[in-house]
Amino acid sequence: xxSLRWIAANCAVLAVLVFAAAPAQSATPAAAPGVNETCxxxxxxxxxxxxxxxxxxVDAGKFKASVHGGMSLKCTDCHSDVSATKLPHADKLKPxxxxxxxxxxxxxxxxxxxxxxxKGGNAVAANCVDCHGTHDIARAKDPSxxxxxxxxxxxxxxxxxxEAMVVNGKMPxxxxxxxxxxxxxxxxxxxxxxxxxxxxxDCHGTHxxxxKSDEKSNVSRARIPDTCGTCxxxxxxxxxxxxxxxxxxxxxxxxxxCTDCHSAHGILQHESAKFQVxxxxxxxxxxxxxxxxxxxxxxxxxTALGYxxxxxxxxxxxxxxxxxxxxxxxxxxxxxxxxxxxxxHPGASASFASFDPHANRHxxxxxxxxxxxxxxxxxxxxxxxxxxxxxxxFWFYRELREKFAGNRSRDSGNHGEKH
Amino acid sequence: MAMATATASPxxxxxxxxSQRYYRRFTPAERIxxxxxxxxxxxxxxxxxxxxxADRPWAATLARILGGFEGAGLVHRVCAFVMIVxxxxxxxxxxxxxxxxxxxxxxxxxPDSMVPQPQDIIDIWKNFKYFVGKGPRPQFDRWxxxxxxxxxxxxxxxxxxxxxxxxxxxxxFFAKLLPGWMFNxxxxxxxxxxxxxxxxxxxxxxxxxxxxxAKFPMxxxxxxxxxxEHEMKDERLVQYERLTREGQLAPKESTPPSDESRWxxxxxxxxxxxxxxxxxxxIVSSLF
Numbered sequence: 219x220x221s222l223r224w225i226a227a228n229c230a231v232l233a234v235l236v237f238a239a240a241p242a243q244s245a246t247p248a249a250a251p252g253v254n255e256t257c258x259x260x261x262x263x264x265x266x267x268x269x270x271x272x273x274x275x276v277d278a279g280k281f282k283a284s285v286h287g288g289m290s291l292k293c294t295d296c297h298s299d300v301s302a303t304k305l306p307h308a309d310k311l312k313p314x315x316x317x318x319x320x321x322x323x324x325x326x327x328x329x330x331x332x333x334x335x336x337k338g339g340n341a342v343a344a345n346c347v348d349c350h351g352t353h354d355i356a357r358a359k360d361p362s363x364x365x366x367x368x369x370x371x372x373x374x375x376x377x378x379x380x381e382a383m384v385v386n387g388k389m390p391x392x393x394x395x396x397x398x399x400x401x402x403x404x405x406x407x408x409x410x411x412x413x414x415x416x417x418x419x420d421c422h423g424t425h426x427x428x429x430k431s432d433e434k435s436n437v438s439r440a441r442i443p444d445t446c447g448t449c450x451x452x453x454x455x456x457x458x459x460x461x462x463x464x465x466x467x468x469x470x471x472x473x474x475x476c477t478d479c480h481s482a483h484g485i486l487q488h489e490s491a492k493f494q495v496x497x498x499x500x501x502x503x504x505x506x507x508x509x510x511x512x513x514x515x516x517x518x519x520x521t522a523l524g525y526x527x528x529x530x531x532x533x534x535x536x537x538x539x540x541x542x543x544x545x546x547x548x549x550x551x552x553x554x555x556x557x558x559x560x561x562x563h564p565g566a567s568a569s570f571a572s573f574d575p576h577a578n579r580h581x582x583x584x585x586x587x588x589x590x591x592x593x594x595x596x597x598x599x600x601x602x603x604x605x606x607x608x609x610x611x612f613w614f615y616r617e618l619r620e621k622f623a624g625n626r627s628r629d630s631g632n633h634g635e636k637h
Numbered sequence: 638m639a640m641a642t643a644t645a646s647p648x649x650x651x652x653x654x655x656s657q658r659y660y661r662r663f664t665p666a667e668r669i670x671x672x673x674x675x676x677x678x679x680x681x682x683x684x685x686x687x688x689x690x691a692d693r694p695w696a697a698t699l700a701r702i703l704g705g706f707e708g709a710g711l712v713h714r715v716c717a718f719v720m721i722v723x724x725x726x727x728x729x730x731x732x733x734x735x736x737x738x739x740x741x742x743x744x745x746x747x748p749d750s751m752v753p754q755p756q757d758i759i760d761i762w763k764n765f766k767y768f769v770g771k772g773p774r775p776q777f778d779r780w781x782x783x784x785x786x787x788x789x790x791x792x793x794x795x796x797x798x799x800x801x802x803x804x805x806x807x808x809x810f811f812a813k814l815l816p817g818w819m820f821n822x823x824x825x826x827x828x829x830x831x832x833x834x835x836x837x838x839x840x841x842x843x844x845x846x847x848x849x850x851a852k853f854p855m856x857x858x859x860x861x862x863x864x865x866e867h868e869m870k871d872e873r874l875v876q877y878e879r880l881t882r883e884g885q886l887a888p889k890e891s892t893p894p895s896d897e898s899r900w901x902x903x904x905x906x907x908x909x910x911x912x913x914x915x916x917x918x919x920i921v922s923s924l925f
Binding site for chain 2: 595606
């Protein structure tokens with residue numbers, strides 16, 4: 219009895235399977251439409267709209283040219299809650315689950331700044347389709363792909379270069395798209411001129427994009443020199459030998475990394491006058507006293523006016539391998555100082571190099587002559603202005619009184635005899 | 638004195654119904670030197686101030702107007718050169734003329750000398766008494782104490798600013814002779830002394846010479862070279878009486894200033910006044 223029921227049940231299942239499979243098998247070679255053609259019966263119409271008024275048109279040509287089209291995927295492979303045999307389908311479909319095939323990529327995405335923000339309720343944080351597209355997804359090496367090297371700036375800038383989106387998504391860093399566009403990297407990439415120049419993901423990663431506060435981020439404070447060093451190898455090596463790099467190796471992360479001087483997105487060509495002049499202020503954020511005494515010199519005054527022809531901090535101290543004066547390899551060590559001055563002042567002598575570019579008028583120990591000269595000048599200025607200030611005020615008052623009293627004027631005075 | 642005004646000389650002109658005589662105070666050469674000194678001083682001031690106040694927005698604008706750092710630097714050096722030539726010309730001619738004319742002592746002492754003398758101390762004291770209403774308005778000889786101060790301020794400034802300026806202009810050369818800290822001192826005193834000179838000339842010299850109520854708006858004597866008898870008797874009665882006594886007044890009598898020279902004075906002097914006052918406004922606004 220039991221076995222009879224088992225056979226009957228199995229036969230029924232088999233019958234159902236055969237019945238279900240038969241039309242599908244016969245449809246492929248025969249005239250009956252395939253799944254995609256069935257879908258396109260409605261979705262090929264360019265003006266097609268859902269009941270809610272949303273455009274639902276699909277460009278069949280673009281899909282066919284896409285990586286998924288090339289693999290002959292069916293619409294229902296992604297839109298898995300639709301069945302071509304049960305139409306019309308529901309008004310609202312479930313979101314496509316890319317993880318069905320791209321399990322690893324989606325798992326990585328969950329840990330990115332975008333994935334975390336999405337999970338936390340940020341509705342504008344990018345998901346798969348925002349970067350890769352939908353029906354037109356192409357491989358990154360395809361020049362038409364949104365994720366191709368030359369197109370990534372535009373792809374990321376759809377959000378990170380849009381003021382409204384930046385505000386809406388509370389994006390850290392603000393409108394970085396604009397900054398990048400005008401940066402040396404952005405300019406190099408323009409028109410695909412220099413393909414070795416980095417775009418967004420070269421520094422930030424793709425499915426590993428994390429906020430810089432996240433230690434695992436490529437652009438975290440600790441890792442940024444290595445990230446920049448991927449391309450800038452010589453600078454990376456010099457930096458490691460300099461004072462700033464050494465401080466960081468000793469765990470002092472307050473010491474500057476690449477972006478502290480160069481900025482992150484708005485990086486300027488280092489020869490540009492604007493960068494040369496502006497970076498001085500960056501040095502001054504830590505070395506405030508030295509910036510102040512530098513500004514007292516001709517060098518510092520001219521650069522403050524915006525002209526880069528005069529010595530900046532880096533002209534004397536070097537840039538990536540800046541070292542303390544006590545280090546014999548330093549550009550400002552007693553051994554090297556004269557040669558450093560001679561970079562701009564050919565023919566400079568040893569006594570020329572004993573000029574103090576950071577003399578401090580308030581520091582008697584460091585600059586005694588300078589200190590007393592400054593004191594003398596202060597007293598002289600005070601004395602002259604005080605004496606003549608008082609002299610002038612009194613005189614003005616007296617002559618004004620005389621003038622109003624009418625007993626003295628320019629051309630007919632009363633002094634001496636009358637004319 | 639009565640004799641001088643008793644009869645109207647041919648040179649006397651009617652001015653507001655009053656006969657005016659004029660006496661020569663500055664020679665044409667002195668007037669040209671003053672004009673060149675004035676223009677080069679304003680040029681140095683405007684091209685130098687942007688450095689002292691480099692962190693102010695107006696400084697970058699002013700530097701840009703003057704052709705940027707290179708342009709302003711050229712203006713500064715050209716004006717400095719003119720000023721040094723003016724100074725040297727003045728000193729050389731004063732002594733050359735005095736030695737040739739056998740009156741070197743008159744350059745070094747006495748009423749025609751610029752050297753400060755006991756009378757100047759007395760004059761300062763008398764003037765302050767007059768300021769506070771405790772005495773009559775003092776009368777002066779050819780050079781008042783404030784004019785002497787102006788004059789020596791230029792001398793002092795020429796050595797301090799001119800000397801330090803040359804050091805900064807040719808540092809590699811001068812560093813062969815001088816230690817490095819001299820260049821620290823040079824850049825300090827060049828700026829501070831310049832600030833003193835600019836602050837002094839564009840306020841106190843302007844006030845003493847031009848803007849005070851008795852002279853307002855301008856005294857054109859340094860442009861026309863001529864001082865009216867009225868003005869001489871108003872402020873320089875000591876000189877007037879001395880020259881009369883010595884019989885030196887009549888030879889100094891001159892034609893009245895021409896309208897052209899007067900207008901030249903108003904134009905050039907007025908321009909310097911305006912530029913100077915702008916500089917003072919910029920400086921004062923930057924001190925706070």
